[in-house]
Amino acid sequence: MESVSLQRPAWKWQVLSLFLLCGWGWVSGQIHYSVVEESELGTVVGNVARDLGLKVEELPGRRLRLGSEESLRYFAVRLDSGTLVVSQRLDRERLCGAAASCVLSVQVVTENPLQLFRLEVEILDLNDNSPSFPTAHRTLRIAESATVAARFPLESAQDPDVGTNAVSSYWLSPNSHFSLDVKQQPDGKLFPELVLERALDREEQPEVQLVLTAVDGGSPARSGTAQITVQVLDVNDNAPVFDHTTYKVKVPENTPVGAVLLRVNASDPDEGPNGETQYSFGVHTSDSVRRLFALDPRSGEVRVSGALDFEESRFYEIYVRAHDGGVPEMEGNCVLQVQVEDANDNPPEVLLTSLLNPVPEDTPPETVVGLFNVRDRDSGANGDVSLEISPDVPFAIRSLQNHFSLVTQKSLDRESTSQYAVELIAQDGGSPALTTTLTLLLNISDVNDNPPRFSQPSYEAFLQENNPPGSLLCTVSASDPDAGDNSRLVYSIESGQVQDAPISSFVHINPDNGNLYAQRTFDFEVLQVLPVSVVVRDSGSPPLYANITVYIFVLDQNDHPPTILYPASDSDVPAPQRVPLSAPPGYLVAKVTAVDADAGHNAWLSYRLLPQSTDPSLFHVSLYTGEVRTARAFQDSDMAVQQLVVQVMDNGDPPLSTTATITVALEEAALEESFKPQDFLAGAKEKPDLTFYLIIALAAISTVALATVHCRNFSFPKPQVLLITDCASARDHFPAWWQGIIFQLGHVE
Ligand SMILES: *[C@@H]1O[C@H](CO)[C@@H](O)[C@H](O)[C@H]1NC(C)=O
Ligand SMILES: *[C@@H]1O[C@H](CO)[C@@H](O)[C@H](O)[C@H]1NC(C)=O
Ligand SMILES: *[C@@H]1O[C@H](CO)[C@@H](O)[C@H](O)[C@H]1NC(C)=O
Numbered sequence: 001m002e003s004v005s006l007q008r009p010a011w012k013w014q015v016l017s018l019f020l021l022c023g024w025g026w027v028s029g030q031i032h033y034s035v036v037e038e039s040e041l042g043t044v045v046g047n048v049a050r051d052l053g054l055k056v057e058e059l060p061g062r063r064l065r066l067g068s069e070e071s072l073r074y075f076a077v078r079l080d081s082g083t084l085v086v087s088q089r090l091d092r093e094r095l096c097g098a099a100a101s102c103v104l105s106v107q108v109v110t111e112n113p114l115q116l117f118r119l120e121v122e123i124l125d126l127n128d129n130s131p132s133f134p135t136a137h138r139t140l141r142i143a144e145s146a147t148v149a150a151r152f153p154l155e156s157a158q159d160p161d162v163g164t165n166a167v168s169s170y171w172l173s174p175n176s177h178f179s180l181d182v183k184q185q186p187d188g189k190l191f192p193e194l195v196l197e198r199a200l201d202r203e204e205q206p207e208v209q210l211v212l213t214a215v216d217g218g219s220p221a222r223s224g225t226a227q228i229t230v231q232v233l234d235v236n237d238n239a240p241v242f243d244h245t246t247y248k249v250k251v252p253e254n255t256p257v258g259a260v261l262l263r264v265n266a267s268d269p270d271e272g273p274n275g276e277t278q279y280s281f282g283v284h285t286s287d288s289v290r291r292l293f294a295l296d297p298r299s300g301e302v303r304v305s306g307a308l309d310f311e312e313s314r315f316y317e318i319y320v321r322a323h324d325g326g327v328p329e330m331e332g333n334c335v336l337q338v339q340v341e342d343a344n345d346n347p348p349e350v351l352l353t354s355l356l357n358p359v360p361e362d363t364p365p366e367t368v369v370g371l372f373n374v375r376d377r378d379s380g381a382n383g384d385v386s387l388e389i390s391p392d393v394p395f396a397i398r399s400l401q402n403h404f405s406l407v408t409q410k411s412l413d414r415e416s417t418s419q420y421a422v423e424l425i426a427q428d429g430g431s432p433a434l435t436t437t438l439t440l441l442l443n444i445s446d447v448n449d450n451p452p453r454f455s456q457p458s459y460e461a462f463l464q465e466n467n468p469p470g471s472l473l474c475t476v477s478a479s480d481p482d483a484g485d486n487s488r489l490v491y492s493i494e495s496g497q498v499q500d501a502p503i504s505s506f507v508h509i510n511p512d513n514g515n516l517y518a519q520r521t522f523d524f525e526v527l528q529v530l531p532v533s534v535v536v537r538d539s540g541s542p543p544l545y546a547n548i549t550v551y552i553f554v555l556d557q558n559d560h561p562p563t564i565l566y567p568a569s570d571s572d573v574p575a576p577q578r579v580p581l582s583a584p585p586g587y588l589v590a591k592v593t594a595v596d597a598d599a600g601h602n603a604w605l606s607y608r609l610l611p612q613s614t615d616p617s618l619f620h621v622s623l624y625t626g627e628v629r630t631a632r633a634f635q636d637s638d639m640a641v642q643q644l645v646v647q648v649m650d651n652g653d654p655p656l657s658t659t660a661t662i663t664v665a666l667e668e669a670a671l672e673e674s675f676k677p678q679d680f681l682a683g684a685k686e687k688p689d690l691t692f693y694l695i696i697a698l699a700a701i702s703t704v705a706l707a708t709v710h711c712r713n714f715s716f717p718k719p720q721v722l723l724i725t726d727c728a729s730a731r732d733h734f735p736a737w738w739q740g741i742i743f744q745l746g747h748v749e
Contacts, residue, residue: 033084034122037092037102042085045075045121048108049082052117056082067107067116075106075121084108084119092123093160100162127165127218131157133226140194143233144202151181152194157214157224168217173210178230180212194228202232203269234271236326242266242334250339253310257303261293264300266322266332273325282319282333289318293338302336310342311377344382344430349375350438355406358443361414369395370406370440374426381429390423395442397424406440414444415481448486448540452478459534459550461516465524465557473507473552476514478536486540494533494547499526507532507552516550524556525597558652560597562605564660567592576641576663581634589619592626592660594648604651610659614642619664621646628662640666 033046049059059079066072076087084106096102106119134155142152159167170192172180177198183191192212200208208230215223243265251261268275279300281290292306293316302318316338323331353371363369376383387404389397394410406422420442427435454476461474480487491514496503507530509516516532530552537543567590577590596603607626609619618638620631628644642664649657 030118030120032120032122034124035086035090036124037090037126038128039086039090041087041089045084045086046119047082048077048084048117048119052108052110054082054110056080061112063111065109067109070104071106071108074104077108084121090123092125093129095123098160098162125162125165127161127216127220127222129160129165129216130222131159131167131214131216131224133157133212133214133224135226137227137229139229139231141231141233142196142200143235144200144237145235146196146200148196148199150196152196154192154194154212154228155226156189156191157226159214159216159222159224161216161218164217164219166216167214168221169215171213171215173212175208175210177208178210194230200230200232202234202271203238206232206271208232234274236270236274236324236328236330238268238270238275238324239330240266240268240277240322240324240332242320242322242332245334247334247336248339249336250341251304251308252341253308253343254345255304255308257305257307259304261302261304261338262336264302264320264322264334264336266300266334268322268324268330270324270326276325277322278325280321280323282321284319288313289316292316293318295320308340310340310379311346314340314342316340342379342382344378344428344432344434346377346382347434347436348385348426348428350387350424350426350436351375352438352440355440355442357440358445359408359412360447361412361444362447362449363408363412365408365410367408368398368405369408369442372404372406372424373402374404376426376428378428378430381431384429385426386429388425388427390421390425393420393422395420395422412444414446414483415450417444418483419443446483446486448482448538448542448544450481450486451544452480452489452536452538452546454478454536454546454548459548461550461552462555463518463522463552464555465522466559467518467521469518469520471518473516473518474550476509476516476534476536476548476550478514478546480538480544482538482540486538488539490537490539492535492537494535496533498530503530503532506530509534516552522554524554524599525560527554529553556599556602558598558602558650558654558656560602561656562594562596562648562650562658564648564658565593565595566590567660567662576665578665578667579630579634581636581666581668583630583634585630585632587630589628589630589644589664590662592621592628592646592648592662594626594658594660596650596656598650598652602650602652606649606651608647608649610645610647612645614644615639618642619644634666638666642666 031046031048031051035043035045049056049064054062054064059082064077064079064082066075066077072087074086074088074090075084077084092102095104102123102125104121104123106121108117108119109115110117138155140152142150157167157170159165167190170180170182170190172178172192172194177196177200178194179197181193181195183193185191192214194210210228210230212226212228213223214225215221247262247264249262255261264279266277266279268277277300278297279295280297281295292304292308294303294305295301295318296303300320300322302320318336318338320334320336321331322333323329351373353373355370355372357369359369374385374387376385387397387399389395389406394408394412396407396409398405398407406424422440422442424438424440425435426438427433455478456476459474459476463471463473476491478489478491480489490511491509492511493503493507493509498506504519506519506522507516508519514534514536516534522530532550532552533547534550535545535547537545579587579589592607594605594607596605605626606623607621608623609616609621609628615638618631618634619628619642621628621644626646626648628646644662644664646660646662647657648660649655
């Protein structure tokens with residue numbers, strides 16, 4: 001505790017004396033005490049009784065007490081000791097504020113006699129307050145552009161204590177940018193100021209934290225702090241900077257529209273609008289780039305916005321500019337190099353330069369019929385074109401650098417294939433490869449390289465004799481596989497002579513349809529077979545021919561009756577045959593001999609005795625030989641002269657017949673005069689060939705008849721050998737006209 005000390009400066013005693021002179025009642029002078037603030041309650045301030053010259057024993061009698069309300073508030077008087085003590089907390093700063101001295105006046109009253117005394121109690125300061133700042137946390141905003149040595153005033157700290165106990169100094173926490181300068185006012189007050197020592201950079205350090213400490217001069221010293229936050233305000237001092245000055249990107253052509261190519265990125269460390277970067281195309285950007293690429297102003301994404309075509313351009317340079325939103329704005333630039341890569345997007349093309357169409361069928365192999373080029377707008381392997389031709393065509397491809405020729409590889413034949421679909425398949429070397437197929441329809445034009453050809457190896461026509469002129473004999477037909485005029489056929493008959501007459505007087509042919517007509521009436525007995533050489537000719541140039549022989553067989557009709565050779569049917573009455581009466585049965589009386597100009601059946605003769613003539617029982621005629629013989633021995637009653645009528649009939653349909661009359665005279669004469677049955681044959685023996693042929697002819701007739709029955713549609717090509725074995729050989733070896741020849745021979749005899 002502070003000890004009570006009495007201080008009595010000289011001038012106070014003079015004031016006290018004045019008080020005593022002018023005061024009412026008994027005044028015993030001015031007394032001055034001092035006490036330190038914040039002293040404990042009961043602390044003795046001074047011994048009032050002693051200082052007023054009162055004895056302790058007297059005190060209760062004198063009723064010593066404090067006189068004013070104000071005195072009673074803080075102090076009390078102890079009657080047992082006569083001391084003045086503190087009765088309430090004393091706070092100098094509250095009682096007196098910042099005044100340099102703080103004195104409270106205390107009135108003391110005694111009675112018996114009533115006296116008033118004035119005391120002064122000075123409250124002494126104690127360093128009981130720390131300096132404090134009005135704002136404990138302060139924010140300073142300083143632009144980063146602030147110049148070095150710029151000053152920024154700070155708030156002063158307050159300390160209610162006075163004198164040395166008041167604020168005496170300031171301290172600033174260590175930092176890299178600011179120092180502290182403290183100015184003293186004439187009244188002794190201190191004003192702290194921040195001084196910028198090193199330039200601020202928001203981008204480096206956007207905020208500086210400082211602690212300002214105020215210290216008073218008390219002992220021990222007290223201090224107070226304030227937190228100061230320096231916010232560095234942005235200034236647009238940074239331009240946007242791209243990650244790269246040159247971006248390179250490869251993009252395949254035909255990348256779809258909208259595909260992101262890449263993203264350019266410029267960064268601007270400034271804050272707010274100063275750091276907001278926007279992208280745009282640079283001023284040098286070409287129109288094609290603006291058409292093909294889109295730049296997002298916010299994100300910096302570069303997208304494809306048009307069709308990239310390697311074949312159009314394989315490289316683009318895009319200038320991109322970035323600018324921030326500061327005022328004035330700052331900008332950065334970069335270049336985007338876009339390399340377009342080839343894709344195999346162009347199929348190869350086959351360009352036909354010239355083509356020979358139609359191709360004549362007689363074109364020799366290795367003849368060039370077409371010229372063409374191939375082209376592919378892609379590059380590298382994508383543009384390497386190989387060319388193939390479809391298999392199974394008689395054409396091939398020959399290449400001369402980039403030029404190709406289409407050549408014939410084999411000989412052509414329009415008649416087998418008149419048109420070829422030649423496929424030219426061009427394929428590039430891309431992956432996957434693209435192909436183009438060009439189909440050429442190559443016509444093969446006709447050349448007259450095929451002669452006409454008859455549809456049958458041979459033709460025969462059979463014609464009944466006595467035909468009307470103009471009757472159709474047969475139709476020959478030929479074909480020609482060529483086309484057009486080369487296949488237009490004309491028929492004709494090769495000129496020649498038949499029986500001293502031109503053949504054209506026998507037959508004629510329709511040149512267009514090959515119908516062969518008879519020109520005249522034929523007579524089998526004159527002409528049995530007529531070979532006609534028919535020529536067919538096409539209309540090509542030169543024309544081609546074919547010929548064939550048509551055999552026209554004239555068929556016999558039964559138009560001749562048998563002709564009697566014996567007995568001669570002269571106008572004279574024939575001499576009667578003399579027959580002896582004694583002739584035995586079977587005696588040969590005569591032989592009727594007849595021939596028929598017709599052939600075959602029509603010439604097949606039979607003999608019979610007509611009944612009206614004589615006694616039918618007396619003679620009979622051999623049906624096939626015409627021999628007349630006696631049937632029985634003669635009797636006397638028989639007539640001496642007998643008339644025999646023998647009918648000779650051929651086998652035609654209808655049959656024709658002739659009769660021969662034989663007169664027989666019966667006589668008594670000897671037998672030796674009679675006609676020998678062998679006589680006729682003996683005469684015939686002089687011509688053995690005739691007999692031979694007659695026999696053959698008969699055999700032939702029957703065989704042909706047989707063959708006709710059994711082998712329908714048979715034909716006779718040519719007379720060859722007479723050897724008859726079976727039906728087939730009969731057909732081959734026995735033409736009908738042979739019969740005619742045989743019978744003609746017979747007839748000649
Ligand atoms: C842009 O570049 C800056 C600095 O290099 C980086 O921090 C940022 O992430 C980039 N932005 C994008 C979208 O790549
Ligand atoms: C090829 O032949 C067809 C019919 O066969 C015809 O239509 C076409 O015109 C011909 N082409 C040429 C080039 O002759
Ligand atoms: C008809 O053919 C024969 C042999 O086949 C030949 O010798 C003759 O010259 C040909 N005639 C014509 C006009 O072609």
